[in-house]
Amino acid sequence: xxxxxxxxxxxxxxxxxxxxxxxxxxxxxxxxxxxxxxxxxxxxxxxxxxxxxxxxxxxxxxxxxxxxxxxxxxxxxxxxxxxxxxxxxxxxxxxxxxxxxxxxxxxxxxxxxxxxxxxxxxxxxxxxxxxxxxxxxxxxxxxxxxxxxxxxxxxxxxxxxxxx
Numbered sequence: 001x002x003x004x005x006x007x008x009x010x011x012x013x014x015x016x017x018x019x020x021x022x023x024x025x026x027x028x029x030x031x032x033x034x035x036x037x038x039x040x041x042x043x044x045x046x047x048x049x050x051x052x053x054x055x056x057x058x059x060x061x062x063x064x065x066x067x068x069x070x071x072x073x074x075x076x077x078x079x080x081x082x083x084x085x086x087x088x089x090x091x092x093x094x095x096x097x098x099x100x101x102x103x104x105x106x107x108x109x110x111x112x113x114x115x116x117x118x119x120x121x122x123x124x125x126x127x128x129x130x131x132x133x134x135x136x137x138x139x140x141x142x143x144x145x146x147x148x149x150x151x152x153x154x155x156x157x158x159x160x161x162x163x164x
Contacts, residue, residue, distance in 0.1 A: 006046050017063055024067045037066035104154035112147035115140055
């Protein structure tokens with residue numbers, strides 16, 4: 001009885017759930033994953049949910065939550081390196097430019113320098129940097145912003161001094 005009611009509901013509503021998930025994700029494959037996760041949650045709670053005033057409201061919320069959970073998965077944040085790499089390698093900077101960069105980095109306060117090195121030298125995410133440094137993600141973002149502004153200013157000043 002329980003499984004029959006659930007199966008009938010899923011058969012009737014699955015197309016609408018898939019369309020909603022597809023609009024959320026923008027990807028039909030991810031949308032299938034989201035719908036499957038939402039329906040799994042629905043099945044577990046079916047005895048309670050079927051007596052509720054609005055089963056559809058519960059399922060819509062389950063689809064949204066499943067979409068948010070899918071976005072948090074570590075493999076969803078990964079991208080293939082080939083999609084981000086330029087077609088030609090960048091030319092190595094001149095020794096003078098490296099000296100100016102190292103001088104500007106050394107002039108940064110220690111907290112900003114740590115954040116810049118972890119984020120831009122090591123290529124860590126904001127979350128990874130925050131975990132490594134034992135600070136909040138907001139601190140990483142604000143320190144990065146301040147450090148990059150200081151570096152831009154220092155390096156722009158250095159370039160304008162060299163140009164006659």
